[in-house]
Amino acid sequence: MTDTPPELPVAPTQGVDILTFGCRLNTYESEVMRGHAATLEDVIIVNTCAVTNEAERQARQAIRRAHRERPGARIVVTGCAAQINPDRWAAIPGVTRVLGNEDKLKAESWSLPALSAGNAVSDIMAAKETAAHLVTEFAGRTRAFVQVQQGCDHRCTFCIIPYGRGPSRSVPVGVVVEQVRALVAAGYREVVLTGVDITSWGDDLPGTPQLGQLCRRLLALVPELERLRLSSVDPVEIDDDIWRLLENEPRFMPYLHLSLQAGSDMILKRMKRRHLVADAASVIERARSIRPEIGLGADLIAGFPTEDDALFEETLSFLEQAALPYLHVFPYSARPGTPAAKMPAVPVVERKARAARVRAVGEQSARTYFNSLLGRELRVLMETANSGHSEEFAPVRLAQGQSEMGRIEVLRAVAVDAGGLVAEIV
Numbered sequence: 001m002t003d004t005p006p007e008l009p010v011a012p013t014q015g016v017d018i019l020t021f022g023c024r025l026n027t028y029e030s031e032v033m034r035g036h037a038a039t040l041e042d043v044i045i046v047n048t049c050a051v052t053n054e055a056e057r058q059a060r061q062a063i064r065r066a067h068r069e070r071p072g073a074r075i076v077v078t079g080c081a082a083q084i085n086p087d088r089w090a091a092i093p094g095v096t097r098v099l100g101n102e103d104k105l106k107a108e109s110w111s112l113p114a115l116s117a118g119n120a121v122s123d124i125m126a127a128k129e130t131a132a133h134l135v136t137e138f139a140g141r142t143r144a145f146v147q148v149q150q151g152c153d154h155r156c157t158f159c160i161i162p163y164g165r166g167p168s169r170s171v172p173v174g175v176v177v178e179q180v181r182a183l184v185a186a187g188y189r190e191v192v193l194t195g196v197d198i199t200s201w202g203d204d205l206p207g208t209p210q211l212g213q214l215c216r217r218l219l220a221l222v223p224e225l226e227r228l229r230l231s232s233v234d235p236v237e238i239d240d241d242i243w244r245l246l247e248n249e250p251r252f253m254p255y256l257h258l259s260l261q262a263g264s265d266m267i268l269k270r271m272k273r274r275h276l277v278a279d280a281a282s283v284i285e286r287a288r289s290i291r292p293e294i295g296l297g298a299d300l301i302a303g304f305p306t307e308d309d310a311l312f313e314e315t316l317s318f319l320e321q322a323a324l325p326y327l328h329v330f331p332y333s334a335r336p337g338t339p340a341a342k343m344p345a346v347p348v349v350e351r352k353a354r355a356a357r358v359r360a361v362g363e364q365s366a367r368t369y370f371n372s373l374l375g376r377e378l379r380v381l382m383e384t385a386n387s388g389h390s391e392e393f394a395p396v397r398l399a400q401g402q403s404e405m406g407r408i409e410v411l412r413a414v415a416v417d418a419g420g421l422v423a424e425i426v
Contacts, residue, residue, distance in 0.1 A: 022049025212241025303351025
């Protein structure tokens with residue numbers, strides 16, 4: 001989720017502006033829409049997220065600001081929040097059209113006549129497959145995202161996203177390979193595989209292949225791809241091929257971001273997660289035994305219903321021991337229609353306070369991790385003239401001088417600052 005709303009040009013522009021909230025999959029889908037809507041003029045697309053109340057609040061705020069600053073622009077609202085409650089978004093002044101998550105990816109939804117055709121929100125739960133969309137440009141980015149999976153068949157008690165994304169559907173290997181080849185040909189050095197629940201990739205394909213097999217075949221069939229990275233993965237669904245790639249394939253990035261959510265078995269059970277604390281600890285230990293320098297991250301929810309002080313301390317203790325440098329922390333946000341919304345709630349003020357404590361642990365773990373990289377040579381994909389990310393996803397900036405955006409530089413880490421690592425060109 002974005003921490004602050006995306007910026008919007010105040011003056012009307014020729015073409016399309018897109019405001020994207022939420023996950024990497026939304027980033028990918030915004031680029032699909034950008035391509036479909038390329039011939040339109042003075043249109044603002046707001047691609048919403050439904051993970052938290054805050055994400056929805058930011059999107060509503062962005063719509064109202066856009067309408068106030070550019071009253072002549074046509075505003076199209078789409079994404080998970082729009083899929084789940086289209087009438088609410090259609091009622092906001094200035095909104096021209098609401099599109100569902102399936103409808104937004106159809107080229108015909110972005111013709112000039114379609115803008116005046118009313119809302120189009122199909123039944124996402126009836127979706128049976130995921131269409132392939134070739135995206136070869138990502139505005140302002142040096143790494144590209146490729147959607148390999150859509151939807152989710154699980155029902156975590158806090159999550160509304162399955163009702164915005166529908167059932168799990170996989171993109172076939174051949175289609176993924178085609179997309180990655182096109183992206184490499186367009187100059188991208190790194191590709192990130194993304195989806196709603198990517199470790200469920202293949203469950204609906206012939207032979208039920210697993211995500212690691214997709215990664216292995218992709219690296220074999222596109223030898224010119226320099227870096228392959230995964231988005232968030234479920235701890236209990238990391239298959240043997242993924243472990244082998246981490247151990248033996250230098251083009252498979254040493255980075256895992258775990259959909260962890262909590263460090264207390266009781267809370268994990270009440271969340272209806274598929275792992276326990278011991279499972280997560282085992283994954284972390286195995287990853288570090290294979291690649292000691294590996295970057296590890298996790299999604300966490302603070303203040304889940306029924307979480308008392310003792311249960312929260314279990315999570316805090318686990319995180320202190322695990323020392324994960326990249327934490328993505330949310331205060332629990334009740335989503336209407338989910339089982340957790342009916343459970344005894346933790347006061348909002350306490351949720352925010354606990355989230356702050358979790359973030360503080362993450363910040364300390366990040367400093368410790370970055371210090372462990374001092375003196376090492378890191379291969380950094382430059383995202384600006386003087387900053388980028390290492391293979392371990394450590395943020396790195398040049399101490400002096402400049403490089404070239406999109407270049408992979410070999411840098412030596414020489415210091416740690418508030419933003420990450422400071423490095424020199426080797």
